Amino acid sequence: MTFAASEPGDHDPVPSDVLATGELTVLGRIVSASNATLVCEATLDDVTVRCVYKPIRGEQPLWDFPDGTLAGREVASYLVSEALGWSVIPRTILRDGPYGPGMVQRWVPTPESVGDRGERLDLVDICPPDRVPDGWFRILQAYDGEGEEVTLIHADDPRLQRVAVLDVLLNNADRKGGHALEGTDGSVYGVDHGICLHAENKLRTVLWGWAGQRIGGDLLVDIESFEVALRGDLADRLAEYVTSGEVEALRMRTRDLLTNPVMPQPTTNRPIPWPAF
Template sequence: MPVDALREGELTLIGQITHASNATLVCDATSDEETVRCVYKPVRGEQPLWDFPDGTLAGRECASYLVSEQLGWGVIPRTILRDGPFGPGMVQRWIDTPDRHGADLPSDDIVGLDLVDICPADEVPPGFFEILHATDMEGSNVALIHADDPRLQRMAVLDILINNADRKGGHALEGLDGSVYGVDHGICLHSENKLRTVLWGWAGREVPGALVSDIAELVDTLGEEFGERLAEHITPTEVAALRERAGALVEAPTMPRPNGSRPIPWPAF
């Protein structure tokens, strides 16, 4: 049988994402049959956090991927735990994205905006939500915005379920294949409410019925074998909290409103 390059191929270091909080390496995973570009985050490169146990971020990334797959949403690129040049860690398929700020954009493109972006405060285009206003380094008024896009809303619903504490704008990627992917899920699935996101545009709105149906099916599986599979990466208490969040969203399918003193991660990108 063909070798699974991402899981078993040799990892060759290509570069490093230097602005990431934890060690984040770009690699090629190579087998005899294929080469897959990927991101490798070794556990030994994780920075300690006051509210998440040390050495658990890679497992949380994998658990978040498993939830996305169990729902059938495909929001998170394939993510696994495996050994690598710097020890065990998370390995995730790399997502290539178009250059939406390049010179070769189609003429009907919305001023080259990304799904989550910043624009002048008085120039927010149709089809985008304003999340907050700020002043840039030159003293100009700008707005943090995100697209009113069902692909992005599905990601926002997933973030509610996995209790994502760090949905920055740069973590929402529009792939060349037309799908929208979320990355960086190391601080998710805590049992306490930690939701921090830039995707507040649908706050107070009803969750689409098709997504609610998927979540209802997830609730059932969390009490069975799938819950046991997640418990390999997160604690039983965190699995139970995930099931409680999912059940609550089925009972009252409304997107939450921001609460607490820090509903948006900072920096926002």
């Protein structure tokens, strides 16, 4: 039997139909998640892929996201990432599973999950104020449960910055530190996009380090191509998962970012999700 769990992303050689039609076997549940989140294996023709399965029946209703499903928003967010050509979000589909229809997403192996993280910091982390590495962004000063002062930080890393720009386009209301993963393949991925793409400004993120900075030209080239794609079939595909008003809001955010290519500053009284991880 061939295992493909160590090769995340759509650039890997594993046939995509394994995730779409392979038999799902539940291995366990991520108990810290607010909605039902199951770790599974999808198996087809002796090829097995590790994945995350979030059945729609396990979603908690949200008063401010009354339309569609969280699973559908995850798929729509993946389509946006792919249309940009960034592959920030692991392959994500909507399919049937052991507990009914739900979101299925390829698992991202990380150095920590395979035991070679050592003492290095994650791309988003917490440390004492006097141990912040040179060049890292300080996002928030706080106290831990024992009353010790700590600092929420993140790396000034172009791979992570691309995640931050994607969040602006997606209007991500829940970019926690644990939702930005450095894969064992060297890429940085974003996961957990169930509360994205609202028409109203709901951007909440730990990735505020680039606030007020101009967006690089290479990213803008991709955003320009994405804006063109939104005039075509992509808008219809997104409308299968979110409202037409939310698709239009995405189009406006894209145009605004092209007109003024600067990362936004926090504008709400709750710019960081809680908990932050």
